[in-house]
Every structure is written in C-alpha cells, then in structure tokens.
Amino acid sequence: MKGIIIIILLIANTAFAQFNFSDLDYIDIESSYLNGKFGFKKASEFQLINKFCNDSIDCYKYDDSTTLIGYWNVNDKIKVEFHYTKAPSDDPTFIAVYNEEIILEEAGSTLHFKGKTLYVEGNANSYFNKRRKFQFIDNSYQEVNQPFYHIGIKGLLNYPVQIYKTDNFIEKVAYLPKDYEIEVLLGQTGGEYNDLEKVLIKTEFGLIGWFNFKEVDFGKPLIDGLHYHGD
Numbered sequence: 001m002k003g004i005i006i007i008i009l010l011i012a013n014t015a016f017a018q019f020n021f022s023d024l025d026y027i028d029i030e031s032s033y034l035n036g037k038f039g040f041k042k043a044s045e046f047q048l049i050n051k052f053c054n055d056s057i058d059c060y061k062y063d064d065s066t067t068l069i070g071y072w073n074v075n076d077k078i079k080v081e082f083h084y085t086k087a088p089s090d091d092p093t094f095i096a097v098y099n100e101e102i103i104l105e106e107a108g109s110t111l112h113f114k115g116k117t118l119y120v121e122g123n124a125n126s127y128f129n130k131r132r133k134f135q136f137i138d139n140s141y142q143e144v145n146q147p148f149y150h151i152g153i154k155g156l157l158n159y160p161v162q163i164y165k166t167d168n169f170i171e172k173v174a175y176l177p178k179d180y181e182i183e184v185l186l187g188q189t190g191g192e193y194n195d196l197e198k199v200l201i202k203t204e205f206g207l208i209g210w211f212n213f214k215e216v217d218f219g220k221p222l223i224d225g226l227h228y229h230g231d
Contacts, residue, residue, distance in 0.1 A: 018121065019110075021112055024039035025041070026038065029050065030052055032086060032092070036109050037110045038050075038082075039110070039113060040113040041114075045073045045074070047072075047073065050067065052065070052066075053083070059083070060083065062085065064086075066085040066095065068083055069083060069111075070082055078139065080103070081096070081097040081098070083096075093105060094108055094120060104134065104141040107122065108122035109121070109122030109123070110122055116136040119131065119132070120132050120134065124230060127187075128149070128184075132144075148187065149186060151184045151186055151187050152184070152185065153184050153226050155225050156179050156223060156224070157176055157177070157222065157223060159220065161215075162175050162176070164209050164210045164211070167210045169210060169212050173209035174207050176203060182201050184199050184226060185199075185200045185202050187199045196213050197213055197214055198213055
C-alpha cells in the first residue's frame with residue numbers, strides 16, 4: 001500500500017501554491033496582513049461577515065485579535081463561528097467556535113469551506129505548505145489522517161546527507177554531496193508539536209530514499225525553500 005501511494009505522488013507534480021476549488025468563491029480576509037484567504041459557496045448556509053473584531057462587533061474573546069470571517073448555520077440549533085488571526089508572531093491560524101467552545105484551531109493561511117468538510121492549507125508553523133482535511137463530527141472538526149504529507153520542493157543540498165531504504169534509517173541507498181539537486185517528495189510528522197521528522201527524497205538520477213529530518217540544524221535548511229515558518 002505504501003508503495004502505491006509513493007508512485008502516485010511521484011507522478012503527480014503538485015505546485016507549491018494555493019489551491020482553488022472550482023465550486024468555491026474566494027475572498028481576502030480583512031485585516032489579515034498575511035494574505036489570508038477564505039473560500040466558500042455563496043449559495044451555502046454561510047453568513048459572510050469578514051470584519052476585524054473590535055468593541056463594535058460581538059466576537060468570541062480569543063487570546064489574540066481576530067477577524068470574524070462569518071457564521072455557518074448548521075441547523076436551527078447549531079451555529080459555528082469562524083475566525084482568523086495572524087497571532088503575535090505572524091502565525092496565521094483559523095479558529096472555529098461552537099457554543100462558546102473552540103472546536104477547530106489550526107495553523108494555515110487559506111481555508112476552503114465546504115460545510116461539514118474543511119480544507120486548510122498554508123506554510124504556517126511548518127516547513128512546507130501543509131494541506132489537511134477536516135470533517136464535522138459530533139459538533140467538532142476532526143482531521144482526516146493521511147499516511148504522508150506531500151511536500152514537492154526541489155533544491156540543492158546545503159550539506160551532504162545519506163538516504164536510506166526504510167524510515168528506520170538502517171540500510172543506506174546513497175550518499176548525496178553538498179550542492180547536489182534533490183526533490184523532497186513527502187514527509188511524516190510526529191511528536192508533541194507534530195513537527196516534520198522524516199522525509200522521502202528523490203535524487204537527480206531518480207533514486208529514492210528516506211532521510212532523518214531530525215538531523216537538520218535549525219541554522220541552515222536542508223535545501224533553500226524548506227525552512228520553518230513560525231516560532
């Protein structure tokens with residue numbers, strides 16, 4: 001199963017850019033400062049507000065200032081409130097509130113709203129544009145887990161690395177010198193903060209192997225373009 005997923009990802013060349021669903025309309029989020037975007041169906045049960053929260057707007061009292069995107073009227077009894085904040089350190093985050101409780105709080109710069117299904121993306125508190133899917137279940141949004149995250153970034157190595165046959169990093173596939181061109185295909189995250197821990201690398205020749213991303217020094221990225229955005 002893992003091999004099939006890898007082959008599909010190798011064939012697909014996903015661009016490092018915001019994705020637009022053809023059935024959604026997109027707006028720039030008011031006062032986002034970080035190019036925040038929101039996509040939704042104008043004919044849906046979503047009431048667009050798109051106003052920066054202040055004393056004149058009755059908004060959920062979040063720790064940081066937010067923009068009230070609007071309300072989703074699930075039914076006569078359930079209404080979900082959506083906010084966006086850049087946070088103090090420019091960490092864009094989407095927040096969903098139901099019954100005065102936060103039911104979604106996820107980093108990202110674009111929210112694609114499809115009612116019971118949400119898609120969040122953006123390079124926020126991450127090394128890459130992390131694309132995720134959430135489903136509305138039991139009055140809360142829950143992430144649909146993926147086996148890997150797609151990365152798809154090419155560049156020259158800033159230092160030499162070794163890549164391995166498996167993500168246990170035992171059997172070596174190849175030694176790659178500094179300034180060698182690679183493509184980081186996909187990654188696995190983990191730990192308390194869901195940090196990037198393992199990446200699958202494709203060499204210029206076409207060999208594939210795993211690299212232990214925990215070896216990366218924060219002072220210099222593995223390749224240019226794959227650096228951490230956030231605290």
